[in-house]
Amino acid sequence: MSDTDRKVIIVTGSSSGIGAEVAKLAARHHYNVVVNYNSNAAGAEAVTDYCDAQGVDTVTVQANVADDADCRRMAQAAIDAWGRIDVLVNNAGTTKFCAHADLEGLDATDFQHLYNVNTIGAFQMIRAVVPTMKQTGGSIVNVASVAGLIGVGSSLAYACSKAAMLAINQSMARNLGPEIRVNAVCPGFVEGDWLQEGLGSEMYDNVRNYYRERAATGEVMTPASVAENIWYFAHSAPNVTGEHVLMDGGATLPY
Numbered sequence: 264m265s266d267t268d269r270k271v272i273i274v275t276g277s278s279s280g281i282g283a284e285v286a287k288l289a290a291r292h293h294y295n296v297v298v299n300y301n302s303n304a305a306g307a308e309a310v311t312d313y314c315d316a317q318g319v320d321t322v323t324v325q326a327n328v329a330d331d332a333d334c335r336r337m338a339q340a341a342i343d344a345w346g347r348i349d350v351l352v353n354n355a356g357t358t359k360f361c362a363h364a365d366l367e368g369l370d371a372t373d374f375q376h377l378y379n380v381n382t383i384g385a386f387q388m389i390r391a392v393v394p395t396m397k398q399t400g401g402s403i404v405n406v407a408s409v410a411g412l413i414g415v416g417s418s419l420a421y422a423c424s425k426a427a428m429l430a431i432n433q434s435m436a437r438n439l440g441p442e443i444r445v446n447a448v449c450p451g452f453v454e455g456d457w458l459q460e461g462l463g464s465e466m467y468d469n470v471r472n473y474y475r476e477r478a479a480t481g482e483v484m485t486p487a488s489v490a491e492n493i494w495y496f497a498h499s500a501p502n503v504t505g506e507h508v509l510m511d512g513g514a515t516l517p518y
Contacts, residue, residue: 269282269319271345272497273297273337275328275388275393276355278306280455281406284490285352285497290314290321297341298323299355303391320344328384331391338391348395350497353385353428354406360461361418374420383426386431389445397442404496405432405447406489409511412449416487417461425449436505444504451511453484479513 272289277284278300286296289311296314298321300307307323314321326333326338341348358379361368385405392403410416413423429447436445450459452474459467474483492510496503509515 269293269345270293270296270349271295271341272350272352272387273299273341273348273392274352274354275299275326275337275384276301277310277352278303280457281450281453281486281493282352282354282487284486285354286310286382287313287317287348288490288494290319290495292494293317293319294350295320295345296322299326299328299337299339301325301327302353314404327380327389328353329379334384334387334391336472338395339387341392342395347399348392349399350400351392351401351403352387352493352497353388353403356381356406358417358421358461361420363414363419363422369418369420371420373452374423377418377420377424378427381421382427382431389431389435389439393439393443396438400442401444402437402497403435403443403445404493405429405445406493407432407447407449407507409414409509409515411450412417412507412509418473420483427460432507433505440504444496444500446500446503446505447507448489448492448496449507449509450484450489451509451514453486453489455486461471474511474514477514478511479516482512483511483514484512506511 274286324337326337363437388463407428408425410422432447
């Protein structure tokens with residue numbers, strides 16, 4: 264199979280965590296991959312090396328999804344390399360850790376920053392890939408959060424930004440069909456450096472244990488397990504669009 268015959272995936276924020284696992288999984292399924300990073304060049308290089316080792320072609324793009332020009336440049340990189348875009352995974356995200364009850368802990372600048380990356384960034388990436396993806400059909404997967412469903416998580420601003428992403432998810436599914444499917448995943452607690460650094464080691468362990476005890480599966484999510492669910496929407500589920508799936512092992516199931 265030539266490089267131009269393979270399907271192409273763009274994964275934003277793919278230098279670590281969930282995004283890195285999605286990029287690696289796609290490479291194992293013989294997709295050419297656009298690896299994106301904002302500041303973690305070393306992580307992006309490691310993911311690129313892994314994908315290259317699977318025998319696929321990889322392009323690494325430094326870009327901030329909050330910048331529309333960067334989003335269009337990322338899409339163009341895929342077009343220039345392979346002439347197609349089959350899957351977009353909107354994974355890039357940021358937060359500010361702040362207790363929800365601490366109303367003085369956030370200000371307008373915090374909300375604007377989180378919306379610029381988590382919400383507007385997702386919209387800008389969708390807009391950038393749609394003209395090309397419309398030609399052959401494709402799939403968009405938005406990485407939202409349980410925070411956007413039930414108002415929990417790292418901060419109120421983060422929860423609001425992810426709820427807004429879910430609104431984009433429904434609207435785009437309705438308006439981009441039939442050529443393009445648009446779905447979202449809503450992970451709960453996900454093991455990894457991002458939460459550990461944000462919460463601190465002691466709080467991280469306490470929160471992880473809390474969710475693990477509540478989970479019907481007895482486990483919390485990992486970047487790899489979230490990636491598997493993203494891949495289902497990206498690669499399979501041909502008649503599913505406008506949906507979101509909560510992935511928390513049943514931790515928020517009502518009693």
